[in-house]
Amino acid sequence: xxxxxxxxxxxxxxxxxxxxxxxxxxxxxxxxxxxxxxxxxxxxxxxxxxxxxxxxxxxxxxxxxxxxxxxxxxxxxxxxxxxxxxxxxxxxxxxxxxxxxxxxxxxxxxxxxxxxxxxxxxxxxxxxxxxxxxxxxxxxxxxxxxxxxxxxxxxxxxxxxxxxxxxxxxxxxxxxxxxxxxxxxxxxxxxxxxxxxxxxxxxxxxxxxxxxxxxxxxxxxxxxxxxxxxxxxxxxxxxxxxxxxxxxxxxxxxxxxxxx
Amino acid sequence: xxxxxxxxxxxxxxxxxxxxxxxxxxxxxxxxxxxxxxxxxxxxxxxxxxxxxxxxxxxxxxxxxxxxxxxxxxxxxxxxxxxxxxxxxxxxxxxxxxxxxxxxxxxxxxxxxxxxxxxxxxxxxxxxxxxxxxxxxxxxxxxxxxxxxxxxxxxxxxxxxxxxxxxxxxxxxxxxxxxxxxxxxxxxxxxxxxxxxxxxxxxxxxxxxxxxxxxxxxxxxxxxxxxxxxxxxxxxxxxxxxxxxxxxxxxxxxxxxxxxxxxxxxx
Numbered sequence: 001x002x003x004x005x006x007x008x009x010x011x012x013x014x015x016x017x018x019x020x021x022x023x024x025x026x027x028x029x030x031x032x033x034x035x036x037x038x039x040x041x042x043x044x045x046x047x048x049x050x051x052x053x054x055x056x057x058x059x060x061x062x063x064x065x066x067x068x069x070x071x072x073x074x075x076x077x078x079x080x081x082x083x084x085x086x087x088x089x090x091x092x093x094x095x096x097x098x099x100x101x102x103x104x105x106x107x108x109x110x111x112x113x114x115x116x117x118x119x120x121x122x123x124x125x126x127x128x129x130x131x132x133x134x135x136x137x138x139x140x141x142x143x144x145x146x147x148x149x150x151x152x153x154x155x156x157x158x159x160x161x162x163x164x165x166x167x168x169x170x171x172x173x174x175x176x177x178x179x180x181x182x183x184x185x186x187x188x189x190x191x192x193x194x195x196x197x198x199x200x201x202x203x204x205x206x207x208x209x210x211x212x213x214x215x216x217x218x219x220x221x222x223x224x225x226x227x228x229x230x231x232x233x234x235x236x237x238x239x240x241x242x243x244x245x246x247x248x249x250x251x252x253x254x255x256x257x258x259x260x
Numbered sequence: 261x262x263x264x265x266x267x268x269x270x271x272x273x274x275x276x277x278x279x280x281x282x283x284x285x286x287x288x289x290x291x292x293x294x295x296x297x298x299x300x301x302x303x304x305x306x307x308x309x310x311x312x313x314x315x316x317x318x319x320x321x322x323x324x325x326x327x328x329x330x331x332x333x334x335x336x337x338x339x340x341x342x343x344x345x346x347x348x349x350x351x352x353x354x355x356x357x358x359x360x361x362x363x364x365x366x367x368x369x370x371x372x373x374x375x376x377x378x379x380x381x382x383x384x385x386x387x388x389x390x391x392x393x394x395x396x397x398x399x400x401x402x403x404x405x406x407x408x409x410x411x412x413x414x415x416x417x418x419x420x421x422x423x424x425x426x427x428x429x430x431x432x433x434x435x436x437x438x439x440x441x442x443x444x445x446x447x448x449x450x451x452x453x454x455x456x457x458x459x460x461x462x463x464x465x466x467x468x469x470x471x472x473x474x475x476x477x478x479x480x481x482x483x484x485x486x487x488x489x490x491x492x493x494x495x496x497x498x499x500x501x502x503x504x505x506x507x508x509x510x511x512x513x514x515x516x517x518x519x520x521x522x523x524x525x526x527x
Binding site for chain 2: 039122123126127128130131132133134135136137138142
């Protein structure tokens with residue numbers, strides 16, 4: 001009985017490690033080649049549109065609401081201590097350090113990550129990837145690489161847009177609705193937000209999340225069992241695994257950046 | 261120049277513990293249509309993937325124009341593939357591109373020809389398969405037979421040396437079946453191709469093939485011209501060619517004795 005359980009655990013661990021190995025090989029194969037600007041640039045541009053621009057709406061709306069909620073909640077607590085003028089830094093720091101990168105990554109995993117997995121999984125199921133290989137075109141370079149770079153470039157930008165819109169949302173609720181002083185909102189923010197400590201660290205976080213989410217999404221699609229059930233499972237796994245990975249890595253990065 | 265374009269020598273291939281091919285050898289002659297027939301599930305598509313270098317055999321050589329495919333470096337393998345065309349069972353058209361762009365895809369990827377020359381080449385290939393008028397359609401708008409013909413135009417876009425057809429007749433109505441049969445033969449003759457057709461549609465294959473291999477039970481069980489095969493002494497070959505439901509390949513999947521099993525249930 002115990003031996004069986006141990007055996008299962010061992011098999012499961014080996015399968016996981018093999019999966020990680022395949023994911024690493026896939027990424028290595030996609031990124032090893034020197035890109036040819038004539039072919040690679042139009043492909044990258046198209047993916048930046050699909051992965052980045054099409055995610056803009058969900059990022060803008062979510063950013064706005066999260067900024068508004070932050071201001072509302074923050075005001076309730078701060079006003080008890082007569083510290084309403086610190087609303088600006090509260091909203092900005094929460095968004096720059098945590099919510100911007102993390103929520104953007106979670107939304108990105110749901111919106112763009114799942115779409116990437118389903119697209120590549122379906123290309124595999126309909127033999128498009130094999131067909132490409134037989135036409136002497138490497139699918140890792142033609143399909144995976146531009147999508148990977150598009151994710152890595154667009155997510156930090158989306159996180160910055162999310163944060164900016166969130167700060168505006170905070171202003172909308174805090175200043176325009178609840179009556180906090182507008183000048184104080186901005187000046188306290190300017191005085192308390194440090195470029196390297198807060199903005200740069202937030203950008204670093206979102207670059208790390210972009211690498212993780214895009215990599216997981218592409219690998220799950222590329223490794224999917226080429227059936228309708230396999231693709232649906234792979235899509236779910238992309239959202240679940242990348243969301244958990246983002247939250248886990250967020251803790252590690254926060255501990256390293258702000259812990260001491 | 262040798263008469264044999266593809267020479268498979270002592271090929272052994274396994275999937276996990278299951279042996280798919282055991283010490284199998286076959287040769288495809290230059291300029292001929294060679295067919296590989298056999299029951300479903302014996303790995304006919306696998307054989308094409310082995311020839312295309314997408315899978316590696318456990319043992320044996322796969323020589324294509326003198327080059328041993330499994331031992332080629334990645335770069336050389338990709339170079340060798342430019343001389344091969346493959347028609348997948350599903351067609352494998354790129355769903356986000358029009359028929360025109362699908363056919364232009366390999367030309368754009370492998371050459372730096374100006375667009376007007378590419379246009380000329382694409383229209384010639386589409387004309388050959390009778391789909392010049394369908395160039396602006398998307399793959400989702402094509403019928404199964406048309407999708408396969410469009411994929412065929414794409415497979416011959418770079419004038420390959422030889423072309424592999426994976427179940428080209430499966431799921432086709434009699435008219436598109438006739439069209440594809442005609443196309444395989446006429447393209448083979450007109451372009452000087454060497455063709456390999458993997459199929460289990462006996463009548464169609466026998467009508468166009470110059471030479472046929474029947475594969476079953478992990479090896480070649482019969483080979484020859486269509487006429488030679490019709491007179492083949494093997495009962496298994498005859499069962500396959502005539503489509504008999506019972507014979508050396510039993511109707512029943514291997515199971516325990518029927519009456520014993522029923523009696524056990526009754527107890």
